[in-house]
Amino acid sequence: MRTVLLSAMLCVMSMFARAQQVPNTIDEIDQAISNVADSVCANVRSDNLKFFVSEHPDRDWAASIIGRRMQKAGRVAHLVRIEDESDVVFSIEDISTRYTLREDSDSILRTIVVKISARNRSASPSGLMLPVPSLRSDQVISRDVAEATQTQQHSGSHGTVPPPPSSFWDDLAQPVIFIAAAATTVLLLFTVRSQ
Template sequence: MKTLLTVILCGVWTFTAAGQTAGDLPHTIDVIEASVRDLADTMISRCDLAPGAVVPLAVRQHPDADWIRSLVQRRLEERGIRTMPVADTTAPAVSVVIENASTRYAPSSASDSVERSIIVQLSAECKGRPLALAPVTHRATMARMNVDAYQSRQHMATHAALPHPESSVWDDILEPLIYVAAAAVTVVLFFTVRTQ
């Protein structure tokens, strides 16, 4: 009996641990941070910003503007470029516009999976000169049950609503019909046996 209980507990523990590990997919926040870092590197190289420079940095209004600004600022400082806030009278040397920073989910071919698309698109203006930065898109297919483990409610760009799973004849009609029929047969058999 103890052996059977041990085997059952080990099996349940293994399935629980397997269900909690979601694979090698990066978290939504990590993908967006890496994308912003790459776009900031492109912006730095195109702006000819040298280490030791002090740059007024502005990020235009967006729900995640403070977060994106901190990421760009951190990347500039990692490259030796100091930033300063923009005063009302000062024109920013670098101005960043968040065109798109979002996570989206689309149905996948398997009903228990979804395709996650993370898009980061920034445009910048450097010393009055517009810079076109290519959008960064990251796509991955993931299990529907693991979506919450990979997204965060901390920022608007890091979460999205899941699409409804596709329905089938089995899910909509046959499975409920079989359950109702099984319950009816059980009730009929119960009363048949009782009356005898």
């Protein structure tokens, strides 16, 4: 009997764990930026790359991921702070996490967007745009999972989770019923006590 109960609990727990496995925002963004860097490495045939990353609140984070991926691909990568000195220019158009309400008030839609363009300044013609992937990931998740999977570490890795929508019941009917029940209870107590 214990074995059956234990195996049933393990089965239920594994199903719950599988159902709630949602990747962290930081991991999804990291993977998307890595894919951009891998695509650039596949299209630019130089072993020594100087790259520039445009102004953005997450510029340093993106630059570190790009540099790491270029080095993993066997390239010598140098981040330069002046665009004119670079071979490849990465322009960050959007790195963000957004949450929107759904009809079901227990869940929200998480949208992660990573859009970075890359330009090869050392190619002929100069400024040739490189084909790079972009990410738009939409996932329906619970509010608790949204809070647990985002991080405040970078501006693009978190968003504002909207409060649950209020209804007539929450705003008006429920408080009126509670006040009426409390008043009735007090009235009954005084009535019983006076007799």
